[in-house]
Amino acid sequence: MNQVAKRSEVAQENTWKLEDLFPDQKAWDKEYDEVKQLIKDVAPFRGNLNDPSAMKRCFELEDQISLHIERLYVYSNMKHHEDMAEPAYQALAEKARKLSVEVNEALSFITPEILSLSEAEINALIRHPELSFYKRTLEEMLRQKAHILSQSEEALLAQVGSISRSSETIFGMLNNADMKFPKIANEDGEEIELTHGRYIQFMESKDRTVRKNAFDAMYSTYRKNKNTFGATLSSNIGKNVFYSKVRKYPSVLEAALFGDNIPKEVYTNLIDTVHDSLPLLHRYMKLRKDLLKVDELHMYDLFAPLVEEFKWEIPYEEAQQMVLDSLKPLGDNYLTVLKQGFADRWIDIYENEGKRSGAYSWGAYGTHPYVLLNHKDNLNSMFTLTHEMGHAMHSYLSDENQKYRYAQYPIFLAEVASTLNEALLMDYLLKKTTDPKAKMFLLTYYADQFRTTLFRQTMFAEFEMIIHEKTEQGESLTHQDFSQIYYDLNKKYHGTGMVVDQDIEMEWARIPHFYSSFYVYKYSTGFSAATSFAKQILEEGQPALERYLGFLQSGSSDYPINILQRAGVDMSSPEPIKQAMSVFQDVIEQMEQLAK
Structure with a gap:
């Protein structure tokens, strides 16, 4: 059947059960009205947040309103994503967005008012028994206090906000619309x-x-367009330097890491450890060259298929079963919840007319998570299924074990559970696959994940670090500088065994992540942490599993580095990256054996 089904034609068992969030539109409208009323209760707290009892009641109200708006926003947007051409849910999503803005405005005085108190006053509140549950919230505010400016300066910076995004906006217009x-x-x-x-x-x-x-x-x-791209990137770096100086951070890098309280060493250690492992990438490049049977390996050969036409049909029910079988190392309790998710319609499975593309896991606290897929019966879709269910299980276990305020896990940890699921699925498939062609197909898929996630994203991270440091040292960078730095890094990472084509020097111009500065390293650290967890669970069994489940239950109850450390992955040391590299080495060795 080539025709894409209309939403109304999709079998109910293949759709998500949003009634678990709101039974009907009437229930949504009722909760919307409640939030409108609750917003009015916020204003009396303004000017009274030096009193512990008032502060506690204010935080409780903030959590109550925030949870309601999360439920309203998530439901309306998920309904909208079922069929994005449906006007009723376009309108509902917009209604929720406007209410969300209203809520943010009503609650916006809380943090600045608390930060206007002296350090001694905030410390006294942290120690107050009535505020014991909010200790972490207050400690985090106190940590930020050194980088918050006076009210008039903050107001000025807020007004500059839209101008500060201009380099990113211009890049987006040129890159997506005009070119x-x-x-x-x-x-x-x-x-x-x-x-x-x-x-x-x-x-x-x-x-x-x-x-x-x-x-x-x-x-x-x-x-x-090199001059324009050079100007937009240079301007974005200038903006970052301005903000880090104004907010009194030692550097742009440390400003970017501050939010998650990540030590600078985590970033530099990632780059150094990947440098030490570059011979492995060079070995993979040589293997790629041999398998492609080419005299020279070029940059445009890096995505070329290494296995002749290989079709692997995996119907959804079979994919589900393989995901369940591959995740047995995560224990019976994990599998019970996962089966419940499959049986109780957490997932919207297939594409339909107007449905949002791609895949995600989302939800609201107090209700199970949901997963949107556009499933095709292939290997890629099976990996997407286990990836998104990894996110969903992380959310489910954090929600089960944390109160609302500390349930949402930070971005730094977001890709660990999903990537671990993929690693376990890959391990399972490699162990049960006997067909050499299928095995080589899987190994190539896995090796390219290491190349594109661990090595390439780290190269991006190193490029960002170099261009910001040079700017901070007073250098004015042009497109020639960007190209030279980028080309040299490509030569270093890919090695002398292949031709690093000159044209790759322009790749920096097409990477949108360079406008969300110092973000890409999280892909590399998340991938390393997940690979390390998978290796520990497969080799150690129960003790490693207990630590990992503790990680899944932690939400944002502590800083991400501490949460990982407790679970047995210390991202401030080279160890997790080395463990990931040992898996990569094993993949290469298996490929070399098959290639003989």
Whole structure:
């Protein structure tokens, strides 16, 4: 059936059960009205937050309102995502968004008012028995106090906010709207316009000419706009330097790490440890060259398939069962909840007309999490299923074990549970697969995850660190500087055994993450932590599992580094990255054996 079904035609068992969140529209409207009333109760607390009893009641009200708005916002948006052309739910999502803005405005005085108190006064509140549950909230405010300015200065910075995003906005407009790429002949000789979305498809082509032409077309187009891209990136760095100085941080990097309370060593240690492991990446590049049977390996060969046409049909029910079987090392309790999720319609499974693309896990505290998929019967979709259920189980266990205020896990930890599930699925498939072709297909899939997540994202992180440090030292960077730094890093990471094509020097211009500065390292640390956890669970069994389940139950009850440390993964040491690299080495060795 090639026709995409309308939402009304989708079988109920393949849809998520949003009635668990709100039984009907009437219940949603009732809760909306309650929030409108509760907002009015906030104002009397203004000016009274030096009193412990008033502060406790204010925090309780803040949590009550926040949970209600989360429920309203999540439900309306998930209904909207079922069919984005449906006007009723477009309107409902917009209604929830407006209420959310209203709530944020009503509650916005709380933090500044508490921070206007002296350090001694805040410390006295931290020690007050009536506020014991809010100790962590107050300690976190006190930690931030040194970087909060006077009310008039904060007001001024808030007004500059929209201007400060201009470099990112201009980049987005140029990159997504104004830039046009040439047409490329595909494998059948048809002329097809190159786009961001199609680029990776071209790079995965079996035809080397198609790959090379796409690569050349992509970077020659960026080269034509090099001055503008150089100016937007340079301007973004300048903005970051301005904010870090104004808020009295030692550097932009430390300003970016401050929110999650991540020591600078976690960042630099990641880069140093990956440097030590570069010979492994170089070995994989050599293997890739041998398997592709080419005289020289080029940058446009990095996504080329290493296994001849390999189709692996995996119907959804089979994918579910394989996910369950692969996650047995996580214990009976974990599996019981997972089966409940599959049986009780936590998941919206298939594509339908107007449905939001991609996949995510989402939900509201007090109700089980939900997962949106657009499932296809292939390997990729099975990995997406276990990935999103990893997120869902992390949310479920944090919600079960933490009060609302401390249940939401921080971004630094967000990809650990999902990536661990993928690692266990990969381990399971490799152990049970006997077909050499299937095995090589899986090993390539896994090796490329290491290359693109652990090595490439760390290279991005190093590039960000270098360009910010140079700017902080007073250098003015142009597109030539960006290109030279980026090209040198590519040579260092990919090694002398392959041709690092000159055109790759322009790749920095197309990475949107460089406008969310110092974010990409979290992909590398999350991947390393997950791989380390998986290795510990598979080798140690129960003791490692107990530590990992403790991690899943922690939410944001402590700083992310501490939560990981308690669970047996110390991201301030090289150990988790080394453990991940030992898995990568094992993957390469298995590939080398099969290639003989």
